[in-house]
Amino acid sequence: MLAMILTEFVMIILMQKALIRSEISKGYALLSGIRLNNTDYSNSKNVIKPSDFQNDFAKIITETGFSCILIMDENQNRVYSGGKGCDIQGELEAITRQTIRSGIKTTRFFGSTWWGGWNQGQDMIISAPLIREGRIIGGSSVALSFTGVYEVLRRTQYVLLIYILVNTVVFTFIGFYRMTRIVVKPLQRLVKRAEEYQDDNEIFFLSESEDNEFSKLSKALNRMLGHIAEDKEKLQSAVVSLEKANVDLKQAQKDIIRAEKLASVGRLSAGIAHEIGNPIGIINGYLELLKGNGISDTDREEFLQRTEAELKRIDTIIRQLLDFSRPSIEDVKTVSVHEIIEDTIGASRFHPLMSDIDLDLRLFAKNDRVMADSNQLRQVFLNLMINAADAILSSKVPKQGRISIISDVPKNIRNDSTESKDVLRIDYIDNGIGIAETDLGNIFDPFFTTKAYGKGTGLGLSVCFMIVEKMGGKIEANSREDQGTT
Numbered sequence: 001m002l003a004m005i006l007t008e009f010v011m012i013i014l015m016q017k018a019l020i021r022s023e024i025s026k027g028y029a030l031l032s033g034i035r036l037n038n039t040d041y042s043n044s045k046n047v048i049k050p051s052d053f054q055n056d057f058a059k060i061i062t063e064t065g066f067s068c069i070l071i072m073d074e075n076q077n078r079v080y081s082g083g084k085g086c087d088i089q090g091e092l093e094a095i096t097r098q099t100i101r102s103g104i105k106t107t108r109f110f111g112s113t114w115w116g117g118w119n120q121g122q123d124m125i126i127s128a129p130l131i132r133e134g135r136i137i138g139g140s141s142v143a144l145s146f147t148g149v150y151e152v153l154r155r156t157q158y159v160l161l162i163y164i165l166v167n168t169v170v171f172t173f174i175g176f177y178r179m180t181r182i183v184v185k186p187l188q189r190l191v192k193r194a195e196e197y198q199d200d201n202e203i204f205f206l207s208e209s210e211d212n213e214f215s216k217l218s219k220a221l222n223r224m225l226g227h228i229a230e231d232k233e234k235l236q237s238a239v240v241s242l243e244k245a246n247v248d249l250k251q252a253q254k255d256i257i258r259a260e261k262l263a264s265v266g267r268l269s270a271g272i273a274h275e276i277g278n279p280i281g282i283i284n285g286y287l288e289l290l291k292g293n294g295i296s297d298t299d300r301e302e303f304l305q306r307t308e309a310e311l312k313r314i315d316t317i318i319r320q321l322l323d324f325s326r327p328s329i330e331d332v333k334t335v336s337v338h339e340i341i342e343d344t345i346g347a348s349r350f351h352p353l354m355s356d357i358d359l360d361l362r363l364f365a366k367n368d369r370v371m372a373d374s375n376q377l378r379q380v381f382l383n384l385m386i387n388a389a390d391a392i393l394s395s396k397v398p399k400q401g402r403i404s405i406i407s408d409v410p411k412n413i414r415n416d417s418t419e420s421k422d423v424l425r426i427d428y429i430d431n432g433i434g435i436a437e438t439d440l441g442n443i444f445d446p447f448f449t450t451k452a453y454g455k456g457t458g459l460g461l462s463v464c465f466m467i468v469e470k471m472g473g474k475i476e477a478n479s480r481e482d483q484g485t486t
Contacts, residue, residue: 027126099127100139337368344381353389357401365407383460391432404429435479
């Protein structure tokens with residue numbers, strides 16, 4: 001479209017120049033055709049007589065389209081002047097006199113009119129000297145208005161614009177048809193095939209019949225989808241393997257937790273067996289006394305009550321041990337941490353390790369409810385209690401052992417989730433042997449232990465870490481040698 005407009009513009013400019021050159025040539029031809037055969041040379045001077053032109057130029061001006069003509073003799077006197085609508089008579093006379101003096105043909109443009117995007121000359125004057133026998137005997141000038149020229153150009157431009165418009169419509173239709181056939185329809189086919197795509201399709205995009213960009217695109221898409229299908233199969237296989245590995249990992253974690261739990265039960269049992277022996281001995285003594293006949297009814301009643309109390313003590317110890325060692329199904333629910341801590345203390349207070357250790361219980365947290373498995377949480381607290389007691393007994397410095405258990409809900413600590421919830425903090429603090437700085441970063445690793453051979457599995461803190469992390473919590477340790485551990 002733009003090329004057509006530019007072409008039309010160039011054609012109009014060239015046509016305008018050609019028409020102007022044609023008018024100039026016609027003007028000079030008219031001036032050169034003036035015949036001076038009837039010139040009267042009276043008084044030895046060449047004088048142009050008006051009778052030489054009166055009969056010829058009225059018809060010539062009408063036929064050629066010039067607006068006016070002026071002829072002057074060598075003395076610059078007007079010999080002939082004619083024409084209609086000659087508004088530039090003064091300019092015509094001035095140019096004619098200049099031509100007589102210089103003897104040179106002259107072309108001048110006057111006035112202005114808007115055409116072709118800028119101002120153009122409205123009138124043109126052509127002037128030429130009249131020469132006879134090598135001598136200037138006068139001058140003649142003709143004036144032409146470009147109104148007719150511009151009218152021809154306007155008609156031509158109108159025809160060209162119609163031609164451009166018709167061409168634009170035709171080429172637009174042809175271009176739209178070609179675009180629809182080459183681009184739109186193949187795209188519609190690709191979209192339709194994409195909408196109808198199924199995972200089991202072996203060939204997704206059928207190759208176009210023509211060897212063009214869409215055919216190449218279809219082939220490339222088929223290759224890409226083939227790779228995607230292969231990768232999808234590999235991914236599905238990897239997902240199945242990961243699911244199986246995840247199941248195996250969870251089972252291994254349960255086995256580790258169970259093994260550590262049994263190890264803790266074994267340690268508790270070893271200490272509690274001795275603790276049970278004391279009430280059994282007391283019961284045997286009371287039974288021997290009851291066999292005798294020399295006791296009063298009051299003493300008999302007292303011995304029976306004491307025997308019953310010792311039996312209840314033994315029953316409590318055994319039940320707590322059985323409750324802790326019994327296999328449990330994971331049951332996450334809202335539980336009271338304080339109750340679990342107190343229950344754990346009750347289960348461990350009969351252990352010989354705890355006999356000379358003071359317990360400092362400071363449960364300050366107003367809200368101790370958390371979502372957790374109570375059995376696993378009980379296992380964590382019991383492991384921490386036993387480790388603290390072992391650390392105290394391993395200290396080479398004689399001192400009264402002390403374990404502090406503190407609960408709190410710090411205001412400046414939040415959990416790592418996006419939800420704003422309070423965090424329950426539980427501190428187990430002992431004044432035992434402490435942990436070396438080089439070992440502090442490894443205490444939560446599986447099978448890492450600083451205890452003597454046969455006194456530890458190296459799984460206690462690792463299992464605690466696993467359980468707490470699984471519940472969405474964090475477990476950390478701070479310690480210095482011979483200054484205790486938190």
